[in-house]
Amino acid sequence: MLRAATPLLSVANIDQSIDFYHCLGFAVMARTVDEFGKEPVWAMLGVKPACKAAGDNGDAANACNRPDDMDTGVIRLMLAAHGGVSHEERKMRPSFAGMVWYLECDDVPALYDRLNKAGYSPEPVDALENGAVQFFVRDPDGYEIAIISAADAAG
Secondary structure (H helix, E strand, O other), X not given: OOOOOXXXXXXXXXXXXXXXXXXXXXXXXXEEEOOOOOOEEEEXXXXXXXXXXXXXXXXXXXXXXXXXXXXXXXXXXEEEEOOOOOHHHHHHOXXXXXXXXXEEOOXXXXXXXXXXXXXXXXXXXXXXXXXXXXXXXXXXXXXXXXXXXXXXXXX
């Protein structure tokens, strides 16, 4: 049986992507730099679903996402430097355009506010027929992320 799924996103700038995903509560678990030891070429990020989202200073995420706590029950994400493929080229690929990553969140309005204050321009929050609320935001490379509440948690 499957135990986990970890998407690998090809990104232009790993550090910029880490900053974005940090707003979602992710913390760096591992990182690989180029042969000169200067630029990151790969990173593994993770967050435990039971952990509260990071505050504006990120202390909560750092406290509950220590790598030694990340072995089970975690949402993981890998980032890899894309090696020169431009953002415009990647946007034209059907596989890039068709991917939306849905992340369930306990406090959609608070996460919306944190992303908006950080300058990521999320789309407005919408109420769904099942009582859930959601919004969409794009990461620095244009990957679409849907942030959604559980239907029963939305009220």
